[in-house]
Amino acid sequence: MSSSKVLEQLRGKHVLITGTTGFLGKVVLEKLIRAVPDIGGVHLLIRGNKQSPDARSRFLREISTSSVFDRLRQENSEAFEAFLNERLHCVTGEVTQPGFGLQPEALQKLAGSIDAVINSAASVNFREELDKALSINTLCLQNVAELARLNPSLAVVQVSTCYVNGMNSGQVTESVIKPAGEDIPRNPSGYYEIEELIRVLNDSIADVRSRYTGKMLERKLVDLGIREANRYGWSDTYTFTKWLGEQLLMKALEGRAITIVRPSIIESALEEPSPGWIEGVKVADAIILAYAREKVTIFPGKRSGIVDVIPVDLVANAIILAAAEAIGEPPQPRIYQCCSGSSNPVSVGEFIDHLMAEAKTNYAAYGNLFYRRPVKPFIAVNRVLFDAFVGGVRIPLSLTHRLMGLLGQGRDFKALRNLDTTRSLAAIFGFYTAPDYIFRNDDLLALASRMGEVDKALFPVDARLIDWAVYLRKIHLAGLNKYALSAKKAQGRRGSRDRKKVA
């Protein structure tokens, strides 16, 4: 009988993961514990916070209590607890600090005790202040590279995003991305030279810091990030700084085992640990939620464009395959995209239609999401039409609001509030709902084939497994309802609504 190459290559190995207080990191951790029984150990780099100053206490408070582990607890609670006690190592550290803020001996010891590092920590805020985004999405990779320098055989897996593609259109392959905007010099090895650009960005940050303080400083740093991202060919600071991070790491670790895994938009689990498992309200979900709450009914979008969504379990599996390959195969730079666009495309129009059909026929099954049956449709229109509509409607609405204010009746004008919600969601996500690019994952599928049939079943990565009608209607909406939205909060809101109605 054939065996699992992934399990063989990870047997006895130690893996360090960053970002496990987040969505994806938790699913990677859960899968490693559940599906790789002979792994040597898992080390988590976690920064302390007010309630939990050290990594172990934060792990126990924020990670081990997550519903992501319900399946493990149900299947074999004793083995799970034993894993946590014997093979789960928590390291208190800050990924953005030199040496993760560890003493040199502690850093050396950590580097020497691991075989791979999976860096999943990031700020996924599209409109992050530029200095913060640069620190966590780009410059912290110097610290990851330093760890790798201390252990020459360490395999590095960097979690990036397909959207480092920025404003390029067409087919996007698993290769280094050329910026769509202003030129950045390219090294003959393939990556781009970003030192000078980072220096310029830091000068601009210092300039803004010298001129503003408080909330205004924050706003100016957000604006600076968007402006610089746009100049070089990205729609937002997040994707720009993630691209910069890829370049920094490729240069720092030239000739080493470095794998970049680029997921597209990560959404709820297809299958594992349970169908629909999700944490928080992600990119597309912010729009779904705003529609469910009847705040948004029109949005800029291209119905024929391919919206690239990928369930979180397929992404976690891709990361594990990539780590196993980087540990077990000769070192070299590799890039994999974990996405659905080229192998099992779903259009923006189909995506909307599936969700709307489910909302109309079955809204009552998702009580935390829908307070009642949505009456209006969700319409995607092109940007020009959207801007004309919003601009045209906002002026009279705002005048009416002011007039009502003068008459002493203007405390809460729902229509204006909803329009402003639509405008701000469109500013953040509008780029993603009008795609004119298709992400390819041929190399990831080839990796899955090389690993063999056993690993294809144990660690599936192929988006062709997704039946979009079932996934979007029955799995994702149910997952959002069950895991992402607090039943208590929804009850409170519905209670107060009912009270208002009675009054």
Ligand SMILES: NC(=O)c1ccc[n+]([C@@H]2O[C@H](COP(=O)([O-])OP(=O)(O)OC[C@H]3O[C@@H](n4cnc5c(N)ncnc54)[C@H](OP(=O)(O)O)[C@@H]3O)[C@@H](O)[C@H]2O)c1
């Ligand atoms: N979500 C998506 O749709 C998506 C799509 C493509 C790619 N990705 C990539 O997937 C990875 C994981 O994303 P996610 O959705 O799991 O994000 P997430 O839920 O927001 O989690 C982010 C993680 O990064 C850590 N982090 C953030 N800022 C930090 C800082 N300054 N110092 C140290 N740690 C910091 C957080 O730790 P704290 O709790 O300590 O803040 C948290 O563990 C990221 O690399 C992201 O770029 C995500």
